[in-house]
Amino acid sequence: MTLTFALAAIIFVAAAAFWVARQRAAALRAHGRLHSLPVYHGLHAALWAAVPALILLAAWAPVQTRLVDSVVMATPEGQALPADAMQRSTILQEAREIGSGQREVGFYPESATLAPHFGAAEARYSIIGGLLAISLALLGAVLAVRRTATAFRARTAVERWMMGLLTAASLIAILTTLGILLSLMFESLRFFSMVPPADFLFGTHWSPQTAIRADQAGSSGAFGSIPLFWGTVFIGAIIAMIVAIPLGLMSAIFLTQYAHQRVRAWMKPLLEILAGVPTVVYGYFAALTVAPMVRDLGIAIGITNSSSESALAAGLVMGIMIIPFVSSMADDSIAAVPQAMRDGSLAMGATTSETIRKVILPAALPGVVGGILLAVSRAIGETMIVVMAAGLAANLTANPFASVTTVTTQIVQLLTGDQEFDSAKTLAAFALGLVLFIITLVLNLIALTFVRRYREAYE
Amino acid sequence: MSSAALATSASRESRWTDGSMDGVVRRRYRAERRFRYIGFAAVALSALFLAFLLVTMAWRGLSGFTATEAAVTIDFPRSDLLLDPAALRGPQSQEAIARAQFEGVLSQAAAQQFGAGAEELFGGGGLRSLGRQLVDDPDLLSKRATLWLPVASRVDVAAKGEGTADNERLVEMLEQRDSLRRALNLNFLTASDATDATAAGVWGALKGSFLTIVVTMILAFPIGVLAALYLEEFAPRNRWTDAIEVSINNLAAVPSIIFGLLGLAVFLNVMHLPRSAPLVGGLTLALMTMPVIVIAGRNAITSVPPSIRDAALGVGASKMQVVFHHVLPLALPGILTGTIIGMARALGETAPLLMIGMRAFIATPPGGIADPATALPVQIFLWSDEVDRGFVEKTSAAIIVLLIFMLMMNGLAIYMRNRFERRW
Numbered sequence: 083m084t085l086t087f088a089l090a091a092i093i094f095v096a097a098a099a100f101w102v103a104r105q106r107a108a109a110l111r112a113h114g115r116l117h118s119l120p121v122y123h124g125l126h127a128a129l130w131a132a133v134p135a136l137i138l139l140a141a142w143a144p145v146q147t148r149l150v151d152s153v154v155m156a157t158p159e160g161q162a163l164p165a166d167a168m169q170r171s172t173i174l175q176e177a178r179e180i181g182s183g184q185r186e187v188g189f190y191p192e193s194a195t196l197a198p199h200f201g202a203a204e205a206r207y208s209i210i211g212g213l214l215a216i217s218l219a220l221l222g223a224v225l226a227v228r229r230t231a232t233a234f235r236a237r238t239a240v241e242r243w244m245m246g247l248l249t250a251a252s253l254i255a256i257l258t259t260l261g262i263l264l265s266l267m268f269e270s271l272r273f274f275s276m277v278p279p280a281d282f283l284f285g286t287h288w289s290p291q292t293a294i295r296a297d298q299a300g301s302s303g304a305f306g307s308i309p310l311f312w313g314t315v316f317i318g319a320i321i322a323m324i325v326a327i328p329l330g331l332m333s334a335i336f337l338t339q340y341a342h343q344r345v346r347a348w349m350k351p352l353l354e355i356l357a358g359v360p361t362v363v364y365g366y367f368a369a370l371t372v373a374p375m376v377r378d379l380g381i382a383i384g385i386t387n388s389s390s391e392s393a394l395a396a397g398l399v400m401g402i403m404i405i406p407f408v409s410s411m412a413d414d415s416i417a418a419v420p421q422a423m424r425d426g427s428l429a430m431g432a433t434t435s436e437t438i439r440k441v442i443l444p445a446a447l448p449g450v451v452g453g454i455l456l457a458v459s460r461a462i463g464e465t466m467i468v469v470m471a472a473g474l475a476a477n478l479t480a481n482p483f484a485s486v487t488t489v490t491t492q493i494v495q496l497l498t499g500d501q502e503f504d505s506a507k508t509l510a511a512f513a514l515g516l517v518l519f520i521i522t523l524v525l526n527l528i529a530l531t532f533v534r535r536y537r538e539a540y541e
Numbered sequence: 542m543s544s545a546a547l548a549t550s551a552s553r554e555s556r557w558t559d560g561s562m563d564g565v566v567r568r569r570y571r572a573e574r575r576f577r578y579i580g581f582a583a584v585a586l587s588a589l590f591l592a593f594l595l596v597t598m599a600w601r602g603l604s605g606f607t608a609t610e611a612a613v614t615i616d617f618p619r620s621d622l623l624l625d626p627a628a629l630r631g632p633q634s635q636e637a638i639a640r641a642q643f644e645g646v647l648s649q650a651a652a653q654q655f656g657a658g659a660e661e662l663f664g665g666g667g668l669r670s671l672g673r674q675l676v677d678d679p680d681l682l683s684k685r686a687t688l689w690l691p692v693a694s695r696v697d698v699a700a701k702g703e704g705t706a707d708n709e710r711l712v713e714m715l716e717q718r719d720s721l722r723r724a725l726n727l728n729f730l731t732a733s734d735a736t737d738a739t740a741a742g743v744w745g746a747l748k749g750s751f752l753t754i755v756v757t758m759i760l761a762f763p764i765g766v767l768a769a770l771y772l773e774e775f776a777p778r779n780r781w782t783d784a785i786e787v788s789i790n791n792l793a794a795v796p797s798i799i800f801g802l803l804g805l806a807v808f809l810n811v812m813h814l815p816r817s818a819p820l821v822g823g824l825t826l827a828l829m830t831m832p833v834i835v836i837a838g839r840n841a842i843t844s845v846p847p848s849i850r851d852a853a854l855g856v857g858a859s860k861m862q863v864v865f866h867h868v869l870p871l872a873l874p875g876i877l878t879g880t881i882i883g884m885a886r887a888l889g890e891t892a893p894l895l896m897i898g899m900r901a902f903i904a905t906p907p908g909g910i911a912d913p914a915t916a917l918p919v920q921i922f923l924w925s926d927e928v929d930r931g932f933v934e935k936t937s938a939a940i941i942v943l944l945i946f947m948l949m950m951n952g953l954a955i956y957m958r959n960r961f962e963r964r965w
Contacts, residue, residue: 143812144812147813175813178813237859241859241860241861244861244865245775245861247767248767248768248770248771248775249771251763251764251765251767251768251771252767252768252771252772252776252785253785254764254768254831255768255785255788255789255792255831255832255835256784256785256788258788258792258803258828258831259788259791259792261803261807262795262799262800262802262803265802265803265806265807266799266802266803266806268806269806328583329583329586329587330583331583332579332580332582332583332584333580333583333584333587335580336577336580336581336583336584337584339580340577340580340581341584349584349588351955352588352591353587354951354955355591355948355951356587356590356591358882358885358886358889358947358948358951359591359594359889359944359947360888360889360890360891360918360943360944360947361889361890361891361892362889362891362918362919362921362922363594363598363889363921363940363943363944364594365922365925366921366925366936366937366940367594367597367598369925370601370925370933371597402587402590402594405587405590406587409587433569433570433572433573434573434576434577435572435573435576435577436569436572436573438576439576456794459794459796460794460796462796463795463796463797463798463799464796465796465797465798465891465892466891466892466918466922469892469922470922470925490796490798490892493798493802493896494798494892494895494896497805497895497896498895498900511802512802512806515798515799515802518796518798518799519795519796519799522794522795522796522799523791523795526790526791526794526795527787527791529794530787530790530791
């Protein structure tokens with residue numbers, strides 16, 4: 083509430099500063115030639131009013147949390163909290179949520195007594211923060227408006243601001259990457275302090291449920307992730323690719339080399355639609371339609387333990403999902419092969435298919451391989467299809483009709499239960515996420531280098 | 542002499558002329574045709590998959606837009622319903638409806654008319670519909686009226702041919718008495734999630750999706766465009782720029798669930814933003830969509846010819862003016878196309894939203910970006926997990942709604958690309 087008001091006030095101050103500065107600059111025109119147009123004077127004032135105040139407001143949020151915590155801890159009720167750090171932070175979290183109206187009752191009775199303190203302290207400090215930000219906005223506006231003069235280079239100043247904004251925007255990408263790495267690493271380190279990394283990376287037994295009980299915390303092998311990674315590779319990199327690579331590659335070849343212009347104009351958007359279908363739809367399709375078919379097929383050919391959550395069903399549908407991706411990557415690579423190579427081969431008397439197989443494909447191979455690696459990276463990170471169609475049992479099997487589980491399925495399973503956040507079970511999800519991130523990162527980097535080298539070779 | 546000529550011509554009678562090459566050529570042409578057919582088959586198969594997927598969903602889902610209704614006669618003055626008609630006319634009508642005990646009245650009426658075993662003919666959907674009809678016409682309370690009400694989910698499933706034996710018998714009996722009909726279920730588009738399949742609808746999820754996408758758009762579009770402009774027009778070639786480029790290209794290919802983990806760890810556990818809120822969902826999806834917009838934006842910006850920049854610089858524009866007055870407007874259609882495609886992807890995204898807790902059962906549509914909400918894809922996932930058979934067609938019907946939105950957005954992107962994108 084206070085935040086909304088402060089934001090509105092800052093925007094109002096900035097708008098007012100813009101208008102005043104522009105009017106002043108326009109009035110100055112009578113006294114001589116302006117260096118910058120009045121609108122730049124206005125923008126300059128508005129930027130000085132808005133940006134520092136907004137930054138202060140954003141920086142105030144963590145400061146406020148700290149201050150509120152220390153105030154609440156100083157109250158008699160706060161002093162009476164249990165000494166155990168984990169329990170205390172849980173109670174504080176509950177009290178904070180009750181105080182801000184996000185929930186009605188907490189699990190701990192202490193949180194209810196603390197909640198009013200939180201409410202009061204939050205209100206006080208958010209008003210202080212809001213007032214600080216608004217006064218900073220006013221200060222910036224007044225100082226900037228006072229600088230309006232004929233010789234003042236407002237345009238240069240505005241452009242310097244814009245340059246800063248542009249740089250900041252592009253830094254967000256790096257910050258996101260860093261944020262992913264740091265948050266995953268931080269939680270994974272906590273996980274590895276409970277479970278040795280070697281057990282996690284090389285263990286072949288996965289059953290996270292057994293580690294809930296305190297006396298079993300040391301039971302080794304419960305967090306062995308090999309079956310999960312095997313399941314991921316089996317579904318995403320083997321079965322899905324067996325479907326997607328031939329279909330995608332041949333579709334691209336047909337559409338670029340053989341198809342009539344009109345057919346191409348229709349088929350390409352159609353394949354793009356296939357790529358645009360949400361994965362949850364594919365997942366539902368796999369679970370409801372494909373999985374029973376695959377199970378019946380398995381029983382028909384004599385596999386009695388054929389599962390209704392088979393790896394084959396999930397892999398097939400994932401392959402279908404990847405077809406347009408492979409096809410468009412191959413399309414790009416084939417289109418980049420110089421026409422002279424094609425013409426040369428055809429002039430020697432080769433048929434079109436011979437040209438494609440012996441000249442175009444070998445020339446386009448690095449690009450195609452790069453595209454396939456990107457497709458694999460996408461398939462092993464795909465979540466909804468496997469959550470809905472693949473199983474939960476961590477089997478180490480190569481039978482496509484059996485049920486296997488994947489990394490992403492387990493991450494969803496671990497984090498959507500009712501576990502408290504600090505247990506090894508929930509932290510394991512972050513460790514799995516870290517390994518998944520590193521694998522896809524390496525695949526992406528290799529693939530991008532392939533594609534870039536290839537493009538440079540023919541440009 | 543003639544014999545010598547004959548000899549040379551005989552020696553020229555090579556494998557190219559004696560017909561032995563014909564076989565080879567024929568074989569090569571056969572291979573050519575075969576290759577071509579395989580290519581055609583691949584395209585046709587992909588298209589068939591798409592058709593199969595869409596037809597299956599449509600076929601299963603269309604019945605989700607209909608509801609089975611049964612006619613029941615209720616003698617309101619004689620029933621033990623404590624409801625004042627005046628309360629229904631006032632502003633507190635919704636509360637009066639919520640307080641009234643419809644269950645007993647309905648099951649009594651149903652049992653009286655259709656015999657024992659029909660007590661649970663009506664479920665949550667029937668109660669809501671009865672409440673709405675009473676608000677529309679409070680005079681009903683003073684008379685004996687026959688009303689068409691949607692039946693409970695298990696009866697609905699039986700009427701659509703997939704129910705248990707006793708429900709099938711009930712349906713048969715109702716049909717013999719002409720008190721069963723199919724009607725359009727607009728409730729599905731206006732209601733929110735409910736425990737009873739006949740009362741469940743997608744409105745709350747749609748609103749949650751909409752709020753999430755708006756937050757994503759507000760954050761990802763400006764940041765993405767500014768970053769693309771910086772990288773294409775201003776960035777010096779150095780290690781920093783390379784690091785930015787690599788991380789953007791990589792982020793575009795990072796699995797979406799990783800962004801969910803980031804959102805959980807940073808937005809919920811560190812920044813203590815409200816759980817299950819469209820605000821957090823939008824922030825997470827914005828981080829995911831931003832690289833897509835940057836890449837599309839860079840492609841659109843590079844395709845603006847340098848002569849335009851040179852011309853603007855030549856008449857005295859500053860670098861910043863060149864970019865914002867000339868390059869950006871010309872590149873905007875391309876950037877918007879990429880943005881719409883990125884938004885469509887964000888709209889269909891499920892996994893990151895599961896991670897940040899947008900999977901709770903929420904029966905009221907969210908009022909703002911800080912309220913607990915769910916999104917349409919997550920709703921589909923939640924319904925697909927329900928045991929009740931009645932949710933099968935609801936899931937497919939929700940998928941139809943989602944697909945219509947996706948097709949509209951993708952169609953808009955393709956249209957914009959064809960209409961506005963300029964070839965220089």
